[in-house]
Amino acid sequence: MKMQIRLTSFYSYGDERRFFQGLDEIDCIKNIKGVGRDLIFDINLNYLSKERLLELIALFWRYQIDLAPLRVLAERSKKFAWLSEECHYWHGHMYSRDVRP
Template sequence: MDETAKAVLLIDGPSPFYSQTDEDHFFAWLESIPAIKGVTGKGRGLELIVERPIGEESLRDLIALMTRYGVDCHPLKPLCEEQKDEYFRDKRKYWHSAVYG
């Protein structure tokens, strides 16, 4: 039996992309994150199939990607809250207010 669950995470799509290469890099980075098992466009947003519980490195990369491309990080709050590592609730981290604010 598969011990990992999957969850759907809806995020805004980055806007604007500044070139086709910029868009290609965004999706290549997103799809390289091990916990991301699928990406589908939904209107102006994206539906991510995320392995749960998400690994710490995958979550760090997802936070970095969404921050770099100016994507609303609030949908990451449940993923941060389920982590055992206090890093994901540290109010001093650069992304904390974007996730928890």
């Protein structure tokens, strides 16, 4: 599944390097490509587990990256329906706006 996110500003080269290192460590994410301020990557849904998705959410949260694009996972798969539960810290950020087509 292709995912596109808008990157925020990094505070230093090391900060940017740590973000991409964190993204690279989530082994179901492949083919990472920057396009302007956006980042496009593939998520292998066969390998995406709850733990890996929680790591991705935490990474995006830490770098203040919009979580709304991730809600498509809950909408397309019963496996990730838990994403939409209001009890999670990210719910307001993930569901607060419309997602770009």
